[in-house]
Amino acid sequence: MKTKNKIFDLSLCIEGMRLLRVLGFISFIIYLTISFLIPYNYSGDDYIGQMDYSVMDFLAHDYVIFMLVVPALTLFLFSFLLKRNSSDFFHSIPHKKICVFVSFFMSIMIWTFIIEFSAALFSVIFAKIFISNIVFDFAYIFKTLLGIYIASMAVCAGILMAVSITGNFLSNVIVSGFILLAPKIFADFFLDQINKLAYNVFDVESFFPVLFGKYNLVTSFMSVSDFTEMGNAKYQIYTFILFAIMFVAALILFNKRKSEVAGNAASYKFLQDVYRIVFTMILCLLPLNMIFEDYGKTGIISLYVIILIFYFVYEIVTTKSVKNLIKIIPGIFIVIILNVCIIFGVKIVSKRILNYKPEIKDMSAVEIMMDSSNYRYYRGINNFKIKVEDEAGMKNLIAALDATIRFNRDGILENEELGESYRVCYYEKNGEKYYRNVAITPSRLKAVLKAVTKEKSGYTLPKLPDAGYFDELNYSYDYMFSFENCLNTNDLTRIYEAYRKDYDNMSDYEKLARTFNVHNENSYCVLYLDLYKAGINYLEIGIDESTENAYNEFLDIISNKKLINLKDKTDDFKSLFVQNDYIDVYLYDGLYISVDKNVANYNLGSDEKSEEFFECMDELLDYAVTDVDEFIELSGNDDTYIYSIRLDTCIQIGNKTYDSIYVLIEKNDKTEELMNTLHSFGDSFGDK
Amino acid sequence: MISIKNLTKNFDDFTALDNVSCDIEKGVIYGVVGSNGAGKSTLLRLLSGIYKADGGSIEIDGDNVWENPAIKEKIAFVPDDIFYLNGANLKRMAKLYASVYKKFDYERFNYLTEAFKLNTKKSINTFSKGMKRQAAVILSLSCHAEYMFFDETFDGLDPVMRALVKKLICDDVLENKATAILTSHSLRELEDTCDQLALLHKGGLVFESDISNLKTSLFKVQVAFKEDFTQKDFEELEILHYIKSGSVANMIVKGDKEMTVNILKGKNPLLLDVLPLSLEEVFTYEMAILGYSFDDVFLGGEASEN
Numbered sequence: 001m002k003t004k005n006k007i008f009d010l011s012l013c014i015e016g017m018r019l020l021r022v023l024g025f026i027s028f029i030i031y032l033t034i035s036f037l038i039p040y041n042y043s044g045d046d047y048i049g050q051m052d053y054s055v056m057d058f059l060a061h062d063y064v065i066f067m068l069v070v071p072a073l074t075l076f077l078f079s080f081l082l083k084r085n086s087s088d089f090f091h092s093i094p095h096k097k098i099c100v101f102v103s104f105f106m107s108i109m110i111w112t113f114i115i116e117f118s119a120a121l122f123s124v125i126f127a128k129i130f131i132s133n134i135v136f137d138f139a140y141i142f143k144t145l146l147g148i149y150i151a152s153m154a155v156c157a158g159i160l161m162a163v164s165i166t167g168n169f170l171s172n173v174i175v176s177g178f179i180l181l182a183p184k185i186f187a188d189f190f191l192d193q194i195n196k197l198a199y200n201v202f203d204v205e206s207f208f209p210v211l212f213g214k215y216n217l218v219t220s221f222m223s224v225s226d227f228t229e230m231g232n233a234k235y236q237i238y239t240f241i242l243f244a245i246m247f248v249a250a251l252i253l254f255n256k257r258k259s260e261v262a263g264n265a266a267s268y269k270f271l272q273d274v275y276r277i278v279f280t281m282i283l284c285l286l287p288l289n290m291i292f293e294d295y296g297k298t299g300i301i302s303l304y305v306i307i308l309i310f311y312f313v314y315e316i317v318t319t320k321s322v323k324n325l326i327k328i329i330p331g332i333f334i335v336i337i338l339n340v341c342i343i344f345g346v347k348i349v350s351k352r353i354l355n356y357k358p359e360i361k362d363m364s365a366v367e368i369m370m371d372s373s374n375y376r377y378y379r380g381i382n383n384f385k386i387k388v389e390d391e392a393g394m395k396n397l398i399a400a401l402d403a404t405i406r407f408n409r410d411g412i413l414e415n416e417e418l419g420e421s422y423r424v425c426y427y428e429k430n431g432e433k434y435y436r437n438v439a440i441t442p443s444r445l446k447a448v449l450k451a452v453t454k455e456k457s458g459y460t461l462p463k464l465p466d467a468g469y470f471d472e473l474n475y476s477y478d479y480m481f482s483f484e485n486c487l488n489t490n491d492l493t494r495i496y497e498a499y500r501k502d503y504d505n506m507s508d509y510e511k512l513a514r515t516f517n518v519h520n521e522n523s524y525c526v527l528y529l530d531l532y533k534a535g536i537n538y539l540e541i542g543i544d545e546s547t548e549n550a551y552n553e554f555l556d557i558i559s560n561k562k563l564i565n566l567k568d569k570t571d572d573f574k575s576l577f578v579q580n581d582y583i584d585v586y587l588y589d590g591l592y593i594s595v596d597k598n599v600a601n602y603n604l605g606s607d608e609k610s611e612e613f614f615e616c617m618d619e620l621l622d623y624a625v626t627d628v629d630e631f632i633e634l635s636g637n638d639d640t641y642i643y644s645i646r647l648d649t650c651i652q653i654g655n656k657t658y659d660s661i662y663v664l665i666e667k668n669d670k671t672e673e674l675m676n677t678l679h680s681f682g683d684s685f686g687d688k
Numbered sequence: 689m690i691s692i693k694n695l696t697k698n699f700d701d702f703t704a705l706d707n708v709s710c711d712i713e714k715g716v717i718y719g720v721v722g723s724n725g726a727g728k729s730t731l732l733r734l735l736s737g738i739y740k741a742d743g744g745s746i747e748i749d750g751d752n753v754w755e756n757p758a759i760k761e762k763i764a765f766v767p768d769d770i771f772y773l774n775g776a777n778l779k780r781m782a783k784l785y786a787s788v789y790k791k792f793d794y795e796r797f798n799y800l801t802e803a804f805k806l807n808t809k810k811s812i813n814t815f816s817k818g819m820k821r822q823a824a825v826i827l828s829l830s831c832h833a834e835y836m837f838f839d840e841t842f843d844g845l846d847p848v849m850r851a852l853v854k855k856l857i858c859d860d861v862l863e864n865k866a867t868a869i870l871t872s873h874s875l876r877e878l879e880d881t882c883d884q885l886a887l888l889h890k891g892g893l894v895f896e897s898d899i900s901n902l903k904t905s906l907f908k909v910q911v912a913f914k915e916d917f918t919q920k921d922f923e924e925l926e927i928l929h930y931i932k933s934g935s936v937a938n939m940i941v942k943g944d945k946e947m948t949v950n951i952l953k954g955k956n957p958l959l960l961d962v963l964p965l966s967l968e969e970v971f972t973y974e975m976a977i978l979g980y981s982f983d984d985v986f987l988g989g990e991a992s993e994n
Contacts (some may be wrong), residue, residue, distance in 0.1 A: 006757070015787040019773070085771040091738040093788040259738050260699060269700075559717035 005248070008102045009095055015478040016107025023076055024111040027069045031115050034061040035122035043130035058123045062145065063230065065116050066152040066218065073108045074159040075172055081163055087262035101254045102282065105156065105247075112152045120145055135471055137534035140231060149228030150239050151217040155180060157246035158218075164253035165271055167264040171318050178278050179246070184219040189285050190346065193292045197350035197406035201421055205371075206435035216242060272319070279314050280335050283307045288342055308332065310602055330566070354405070356397045356434055358426045365389045366397040368448070369423040373516050379538045384515065386449075387457045393448045397424060397438065404439045417441040420517075442518040447539055449512045461511055464500050464539070467493045472532040482631065482662045483561045487527075491557045496529055499541055499550035520546055526635065527554055559628055564661060567621040613678070620674045625664040632660050634664055689713050689749065690735065690835070690867065697730050697742030704730040706891040707744070712869065712884070714834075715859055719869040719882030719899075723983040726888040728871035729768060732837045735869070736765040748835060761790065768840045770824045775825035778808040778823055782830070789831045797830040803852065825853055829860065836860065836868045842877050854881045879967045887971065894978060904968050907945055911952055912936045912959035924951060928973045940965070940973050 017024070038058055080086035090100060120141065127134050162175035195202040214220050215238035220229060227251070229235050257267055266272035287303040315328055370376065370384040388394055401424070403414040419439035424435045440448070452459075467473060473492040487495075513519035525542035532538060543550045625631045665671055690712040697705040704725045712718045720728050733739045734746055737753040737760050746753045753759050772781060778801060786792040801808050804822045806815075812823060821844050828836060836857065841852050858881065859964070860866040870880050878885060879899070886896035906928070912935050920932045925948055929940035936959065941948050947960060952960055965973075 011787040015784060018783070018787075083771075085767065085769040088733065088738045088767060088769075089771040092736045092760065092763070092765050094757040094763075094790075095788065096755055096757055099757075258740065259733075 006096065006099050008106065008626065009099050012095060012105075013106045013110070016113045017110060017514050018103040020073055020077055020111055023072060024115070027072070027111075027117070029067075031061055031065075031119040032122055036126050037120045038123065039127040039130045042127075051163075058127055059120055059141070059144065062116055062123075062148055065112065065119075065148060066155045068110055068114060070108065070152045070155045071159055071176065073111055073178075074156050075163070075169070077104050077108060078163045079169070081257070082168055084260070084262045087259045091259040097255050097257075098251060101160070101251055105160065108156055109153060112156075115147065116145060116148060116152070116220065135580055140534040143231035143233075144579075147217055147232070147236050147239075150236050151230070154216075154218050154239050154243040154246060156245050159162065159249050160250035161253060164250055164257050166275075167261045167267060167268045171265045171275065174279065174318070175275055178275065180218055180345065180644065182278060182282065184216070185282060185285070188289070190342070191347045194350045194353065195291070196292060197272060197346060197587035198353040199405050200440065201404055201408070201436045202350070202353050202416060203435035203437050205423065206425075215239070231299045272315075273328070275318070276311065276314050276328065277331055277334055277338075280311045281338055282306060283310055284335065284339055288339065291343060292346065311335070330349050353436075356436075358401065358428075358434065360391060360395055360398060362430070363394050363398070363426060363427050364429045365427040367392045367425040367427065368397070368517070369425065371423060374420060376423060377514060377517065377540050378462070378464065379533075379605060380465070380535065381515060382460075385458070386452060386459045386512070388448055388452060389456055390451045390544070393451045396444050396448050397405055397440070400424075400438045400440050400444055401426075401436055403441075404437070407439065412667065414441060415443065417443060421445065445516055445518050446513065449516065449518070450509055452512065454508050459466075461515060463634065464503055466500070467496050470531040470533050470538065474530045474532065476530060482563055483558070486561075487557065493528070493554045494557065495550050496531065496541070496612060498553040499529070499543065499547055502547040502549045520544060524633065524635075526551065555632065558632060562633060563624075563626055563628060564663070565624070565626065567618070567624065616674055616677050620665055620678070623666045623668065625666055631664055634666075690869075691747045692735075692744070693747075694744035694785075695731075695734065695741055695746060697727075697734060697739060698742050703891050705734070708888075708891075708893045709744075710886060710893060710896055712867060714867050715861060715865045716883045717857065717870065717876035717881055719868060719883060719885040720888055721873065721875055721878060722871075722888035723873055724889075727891045728873075728888055731840050731888065732765065732767070732821045732839050732869065732871060734884075736760070736763055736837055737834075738765075741907075752850045762834040763837065764789075764835070765837045766821075766824045766827035766828050766839065766841050768843070770811045770820055772820070772823075775811055775813065777811050778806060778826070781812065781827055785827050785831065789830045793830050793832055796832070797826060800829060800856075804849070818846060818849060821845055822849060822853075825856070829856055832864070833876070834864070834866050836866060838868065840871045840872060841870065841923070842872065844859065850877075853937070857881070872918040875967050875971060887975070889980065894980060895974060897974075899967070903964065904945065906942050906965055906970050906973060907948075908963040908965055908969075909939045909941050909948065909952065910936060910959060910961040910963060911939065911956050911957045912915070913955065922952075923957070928977065932934075942973075 005255060035058075038060070042057070050368070063165070080090045091097070093100070095103075124136055153278075158180040159172075159176045161179050163172050166172050166175050183271070189206045191202070195204060212228070215235045216234050216238040232272075253267075259466065261267040266275060284304075284307060287300045287307070290300050290303065311332060312325055315324060316322055365387050366654075367385055367387045370381065372382075374434075376384075377574070387399060400419070406412045407414065419441035421437050421439045424436050424438040424440075426436065428434070454460075473489055473496065475487055475492060503514075512518060520542075523542075523544040523546060525544045527543040529535050529539070529541040541547075541550075543554055545551055625634060692708060692712075695705055695708040696703070708727070708731070720731060723944065734741055734800075734957050735753065737756065738756050744905050748759050748762065751759050753763075773784060776784075781802075782792070782794065782797050786794070803982075804826060806819060806823060806826070812820060815823060821841060823864060825838075825841065836917050838857070841853065845853060855868075861868055870878055870882060875885075882899055884896060884898050885902070887894040916935075917928060917937070919937075919939075925939070926942045927939050928942055933939045949960070
């Protein structure tokens with residue numbers, strides 16, 4: 001017969017959507033409103049270009065759809081399992097249970113799709129309306145939305161597992177949390193404690209790379225501070241596999257579920273024991289943490305006593321009955337055993353980690369691995385690895401491990417140098433590998449990199465793409481706010497292409513040094529190029545004298561620019577000072593002089609004093625450096641004062657609006673006198 | 689046809705139904721009586737495919753009910769605790785039923801709502817208990833089910849509505865050869881509607897019989913003779929109960945009425961009256977044969993059904 005083996009029924013799916021329509025519609029309206037408000041909020045900004053916005057800025061509400069909307073929809077639609085009469089009804093209808101499950105699941109996912117994608121669509125539309133020259137990378141947005149949708153599916157499946165093995169709302173929510181978050185919570189706790197006891201040299205990622213959890217888009221927000229990996233295909237595939245496993249498990253559990261368990265805390269008695277123990281164990285993480293941090297016994301014992309009470313409270317609250325309180329006592333012993341296992345497990349593993357002291361005679365190679373946590377001037381460098389096989393280099397990296405432990409344990413800094421932490425793999429001759437997080441100081445790193453050769457190490461650095469690859473070219477250089485005509489895209493393209501020539505001519509060591517950010521630490525960069533791709537700062541380059549082509553290109557371009565003559569603008573400046581609530585004047589002569597109209601002890605209270613102040617400022621401007629070459633030469637030089645003003649509304653100069661203006665003031669006796677006078681008007685801070 | 693063989697259902701350590709077997713032909717109205725906790729609702733839920741049996745089998749038209757959408761399509765079940773969507777009115781519930789039951793008939797639905805005089809746009813939450821039951825009956829009858837199960841449905845209905853519901857059920861059975869199973873703890877309620885009756889007690893089927901057969905095979909005889917007489921004088925009759933008061937004896941006799949009358953007439957009685965028994969009285973005596981007390985079964989009901 002036709003309906004016999006159906007696993008999906010369209011009418012049932014539509015009915016499911018109908019059952020969700022109030023919740024779905026409310027969510028839709030809320031999301032639509034947020035999609036309007038976010039870009040509307042940005043519409044007052046005076047930023048130019050895309051660089052100040054990321055997809056996250058506009059789709060923040062979409063990112064959390066799987067945390068808020070999906071759980072609400074799932075719990076609501078499957079709430080028929082919580083009461084006998086509704087459970088009986090849905091078990092009596094002429095559909096297989098699998099058909100009800102799949103059809104209702106589809107109802108939830110269709111609503112999710114509608115809310116998520118229309119919110120994104122409207123965000124883009126409103127952004128285009130309110131922000132004139134905004135640019136979106138639609139491919140990136142789509143990939144992100146796909147990741148969010150996959151995470152939503154996983155959350156839905158996890159909750160469906162929970163509702164299939166519980167029978168009241170409280171248990172639904174608690175067990176959903178267990179299924180979706182508890183593995184991550186326990187894994188994180190276990191690994192964090194090991195790492196703590198091992199003085200942070202433990203490479204968590206290598207322990208259980210998959211379980212580390214960053215690949216799980218549902219819980220990755222617990223590890224990373226933002227959601228930028230939503231569009232990562234590898235993470236999406238992992239999360240989808242997780243979804244598939246949970247979906248099948250939920251399907252089986254739902255199929256096995258009896259209608260008569262509606263209203264019970266758990267569908268089977270033994271499961272209630274499991275939930276209670278898991279709940280208690282999560283609470284036990286607090287005193288366990290205290291044990292590992294060597295807190296006082298009194299506090300730890302007190303906490304355990306409170307948790308014991310909660311053990312019984314959980315039973316009472318979820319079953320609404322006190323009749324089982326005696327029967328659940330044996331479960332306490334299981335909790336105790338688990339606590340003991342965790343304590344011993346953590347201590348044993350961390351000790352093993354610390355006891356590993358590599359010896360040069362056993363080493364075949366040491367590999368330094370760069371990942372997303374390391375500074376990378378170029379985002380295109382992903383998972384960069386460099387193998388060190390020379391003895392000196394390996395000795396250096398073995399010593400770095402020791403130094404890292406000493407610093408993390410005792411606070412002893414080697415040679416007063418701080419090192420960036422890298423994942424390092426110690427390859428032993430017997431084939432064993434040991435992964436550690438090692439802080440490698442710049443001097444060590446330079447020494448190691450100098451000895452490395454491309455042929456032996458086998459590394460490949462990606463070529464820098466041409467300027468057309470990027471969506472936006474921008475720059476940061478404070479002193480560009482001194483020019484009437486700032487660097488435009490053509491200027492930046494010229495400088496960047498010149499830099500590419502510089503880069504191609506660099507030695508392997510120089511390239512590596514740039515990759516590891518240990519090049520020219522003390523050199524003065526005249527310009528920082530920031531190149532953006534899909535809203536992310538993809539490439540940051542400092543232009544200094546060592547990048548000859550780029551440097552010369554920069555000077556060539558700058559020579560055709562005109563410095564702002566603030567002297568011409570003092571009337572504007574004065575009127576702005578009167579008009580604006582906020583105006584900062586920074587005068588730097590080794591000390592900052594800050595004059596803020598709103599500062600409580602601002603002593604420019606009277607008109608007379610204000611007049612005096614402006615006269616002083618005006619006179620100082622007579623000594624402003626106006627020649628571009630001189631300006632470039634003196635930039636960063638101690639023989640000048642920096643004179644800057646910052647406004648809360650912009651001032652138009654040339655073809656640009658400025659909210660900050662910088663002027664270099666030549667240092668001489670007169671300007672020194674004026675500066676001293678100005679010190680008396682405002683607060684001074686900083687170290688001279 | 690419904691075929692139940694050795695049906696058993698447990699809830700944790702409580703046995704709700706224990707080895708129940710019976711066959712219910714198509715086109716009958718089958719009554720199931722029993723006290724609270726006897727297993728009536730459990731039986732209906734098993735028949736509707738809501739519960740899965742722990743032992744035995746249930747077949748409807750030769751097919752197992754459990755997880756069988758084709759069979760479930762033929763079933764309409766009105767439980768004692770009726771489900772309605774939150775805040776829904778009858779119209780909304782009709783939509784729900786129409787989406788899950790392919791044979792749901794809006795024409796019939798409209799006809800029935802008019803017959804019962806229920807407002808389809810008003811929230812069901814505002815209905816009285818009786819009206820809610822009526823609504824449930826309307827929705828079920830609109831599904832054109834071949835098998836209708838009503839669990840304590842008449843509870844809460846006024847006599848007029850009760851009569852209407854019974855009439856509708858009977859019409860369906862007669863016209864469409866539907867089969868109805870009604871459960872109740874009251875014999876009187878089922879007496880005038882059902883063709884067959886079964887008695888459940890503590891999860892077991894005590895007995896089942898055709899009602900007409902029950903009423904005709906058991907009757908009360910009042911007899912008096914000139915001479916003195918005792919029960920032994922009537923050995924040829926199957927007497928379930930004998931009371932003599934003075935010279936008049938009241939006997940409950942099981943057997944053929946005509947034959948019994950002829951036998952008694954042959955003894956030249958001064959008084960011979962044959963009186964019909966109420967169903968309750970029939971049950972009392974039939975159960976006594978089986979060793980059950982009527983009061984124990986109908987008034988001393990123990991655990992509630994799950």
